[in-house]
Structure formats: C-alpha cells, structure tokens
Amino acid sequence: MKEQTYFKLMKLRIRASLILCVITGYLTVNTHLSFGKPVLIRNVYATGYYCVYNSQIEGSQTINETISNDNYTLKASFLFGGRGIAMQGSGRTGPAGDYIKYTGGGGFFVRLTGPSAGRNLDGLWIENPDVVRQRYARIGITDFTGFGNLALRYPQKAKFCKTSSFIGSSGHTLTAWKSISIDPDFIPLGQVIEINFKNENNSLNAESQGNFVAEDTGSAIKGKHIEIYLGESEKALEQWTQSGSNRRVDILITPPTVDESL
Numbered sequence: 253m254k255e256q257t258y259f260k261l262m263k264l265r266i267r268a269s270l271i272l273c274v275i276t277g278y279l280t281v282n283t284h285l286s287f288g289k290p291v292l293i294r295n296v297y298a299t300g301y302y303c304v305y306n307s308q309i310e311g312s313q314t315i316n317e318t319i320s321n322d323n324y325t326l327k328a329s330f331l332f333g334g335r336g337i338a339m340q341g342s343g344r345t346g347p348a349g350d351y352i353k354y355t356g357g358g359g360f361f362v363r364l365t366g367p368s369a370g371r372n373l374d375g376l377w378i379e380n381p382d383v384v385r386q387r388y389a390r391i392g393i394t395d396f397t398g399f400g401n402l403a404l405r406y407p408q409k410a411k412f413c414k415t416s417s418f419i420g421s422s423g424h425t426l427t428a429w430k431s432i433s434i435d436p437d438f439i440p441l442g443q444v445i446e447i448n449f450k451n452e453n454n455s456l457n458a459e460s461q462g463n464f465v466a467e468d469t470g471s472a473i474k475g476k477h478i479e480i481y482l483g484e485s486e487k488a489l490e491q492w493t494q495s496g497s498n499r500r501v502d503i504l505i506t507p508p509t510v511d512e513s514l
Contacts, residue, residue, distance in 0.1 A: 291505040297477045298447070298501045300492040301433065301470075303418045303484040304337060306330040307346040310398030315391060319352060320414035326352075328393045332410060334361055334402025341433075341470065342418045344484065350414055357411040358404030365401055373472055378405060418481070420468030428483030433468035438475055439505065441466050446504040447478075449496075478503070 311329030318324075330336040330343060331354075337343035339361070342353040360372040362384050369381045388394065388407055396403060404410055417425040420433070422441055432445070439445065443466045464480070473479055478501075482488040 290507065292502065293476065293505070294502045295476070295500045296503050297498070299477070299479045299498045300482045300489070301340050301479050302482040302488040302492075303351075304330065304335065304340050304343040305346055305485055306343065306349070306352075308486050309333075309335060311395075312397055313393050313395050315393065317412065319412045322350070322414060324350075324352075327398065328388070328407075329396075329398030331412070332358065332388075332393075332404045332407045333396070333399030335398060335400040337412070338404050338410065339400075339402070341420075341468065342415065344418075347485065351417055351419075353413050353415045353419065355411045355413055357406070357409040359406045359409070360404075361402040362405050363401055364396060364399070364403055373402075418484075420481075422467040424467050426467055426481045428481060428488065430464055431467040431481040432464045433470045433473050433479040433481070434466040435473050435475055435477065436466075436469055439466050439478070441469065443505060445478075446506070447480075448502040448504070449499070 306326050309327060309330050311327035311333070313328050314325050315328050315331065316323065316325050317331065324345065326345070327336075332338055337352055338354045338358055342351055344351050360378050362378050362381060363369050363371050364381045364384065368375065370377055370379060372378050384403055384405060385394075387405075388396075388403065391408055393407070420426045420431060424431075434441070434443075444463050445466065446463055468479075468481065470479060480492075482492050
C-alpha cells in the first residue's frame with residue numbers, strides 16, 4: 253500500500269514539474285514578445301511528420317469505413333496504427349487519392365508488445381493490451397502489421413473526415429518544410445520562427461533553413477518540442493531520415509512587426 257502511494261506521489265510530482273516547465277517557458281516567450289524582443293530557445297526537440305498513403309503503408313487487413321458519406325476500404329494500420337493517420341493527423345488514400353483526417357474519439361495509443369505493453373506514449377499504464385486486441389478482433393482485425401506496435405485504444409469509436417488537403421489545426425493547408433506543429437502553450441499558433449539546424453548533415457534540404465510557421469498542434473507535442481511537416485509519401489520520411497532524423501535545434505522567435513503609421 254505504501255509503495256502504491258509512493259508511486260502515485262512521484263507521478264504527481266513529475267506532472268507538476270512538466271506543467272511548471274511549460275508555464276515558465278510560455279511566460280518567458282510571451283513576456284519577451286510582448287516587449288518586442290526576440291526569443292532564442294536552445295535545444296528544442298525537433299521531430300518530423302508526413303502525409304501517409306494508404307497505398308504505401310504496411311498492413312494485410314482492411315476495414316470498410318464510411319467517411320464524409322463516401323465508402324472506403326482502407327488498411328487498419330492506416331486508420332488506427334501508430335504509423336497511420338491517427339498519429340500523423342491526416343493521410344491520403346494514394347498519390348492522387350482523397351485526403352482523410354483523423355478527428356478523434358479513438359482514445360490513447362497503447363503499446364501492444366514488449367516491456368511497455370499496455371502503456372501509452374508517455375509511459376503511463378492504460379490497460380491490458382489483450383483487451384485492446386479483443387476490441388480489434390470484434391471488428392475483424394487480428395494482424396497488427398504496419399501498426400508500429402501502437403494501436404488506438406478504441407478503434408470502433410475513432411472518427412474521420414474527408415478534407416481537400418493536409419490541413420493543420422490553424423485551418424490552413426500545411427506546406428512541406430515550412431509548417432510546424434507546436435504546443436500552443438509554449439509557442440503561439442501562427443507564430444513565425446527561425447530554425448537553426450546545428451550541423452551540415454542536418455541541412456540536406458535547402459528549404460530546412462529559414463522561417464517556419466506554427467500551423468498545427470498535436471497531443472504528443474508538449475513544451476520544448478516541435479514537429480516539422482515533411483510533405484507526402486514515404487519519400488518525405490526517407491529524406492528526413494537522410495538529413496539527420498529527429499534532433500535538437502535552436503529556434504529564434506521574433507515578435508510581429510507593428511506598422512506605427514496606423
């Protein structure tokens with residue numbers, strides 16, 4: 253009993269520390285911006301995401317899904333897996349196909365195997381992965397190839413819609429190597445930032461140097477973490493890997509220019 257109480261207290265302390273870090277960072281950024289001062293933030297964790305294609309993702313089992321009044325036959329890994337649209341935000345049925353956006357309802361991602369089985373992306377216990385597997389079995393899914401060892405907890409409750417393009421939380425169409433996903437409690441949505449990649453190998457794509465715009469958000473993006481939109485298909489992800497993959501970067505946030513003549 254004492255051990256359980258100890259672990260509960262430790263979890264609360266960790267959460268409180270994370271919240272304090274986010275609040276402190278947010279206040280620092282916004283205080284400087286409000287005084288018209290640029291803000292340099294070092295060692296921000298940068299990851300990448302992309303528009304995944306149903307036609308390219310691994311997976312052997314499909315599911316019939318009605319999305320925005322249209323009927324689709326799509327891979328379960330594309331809809332519910334850790335490499336599909338529930339993780340990336342949106343995807344496409346194929347190179348010239350429809351854009352499909354995950355709108356929520358599926359709950360946490362749960363790891364299916366390994367030492368962290370039953371836990372979410374933050375390492376917190378969710379439930380026995382066999383229970384998750386049983387939910388998938390009820391909709392005809394028993395093969396988790398292409399899921400990346402992550403599956404939405406409630407696949408039957410997951411909701412999707414059709415869109416005209418890869419649209420971020422800002423409502424704008426995302427642009428490869430220009431749009432980023434941010435924690436809005438740390439960097440304001442719509443903010444322009446400059447990213448400084450730290451070595452030559454991290455600047456394979458010339459467009460990776462210069463200004464980016466905060467146009468998207470994600471539940472996994474917290475605090476000093478940004479995610480760069482890479483573009484469409486597996487080729488975009490391969491380019492990210494070749495350029496150095498996930499890494500630490502420095503970012504410069506400049507306050508918007510005010511027209512004093514107004």
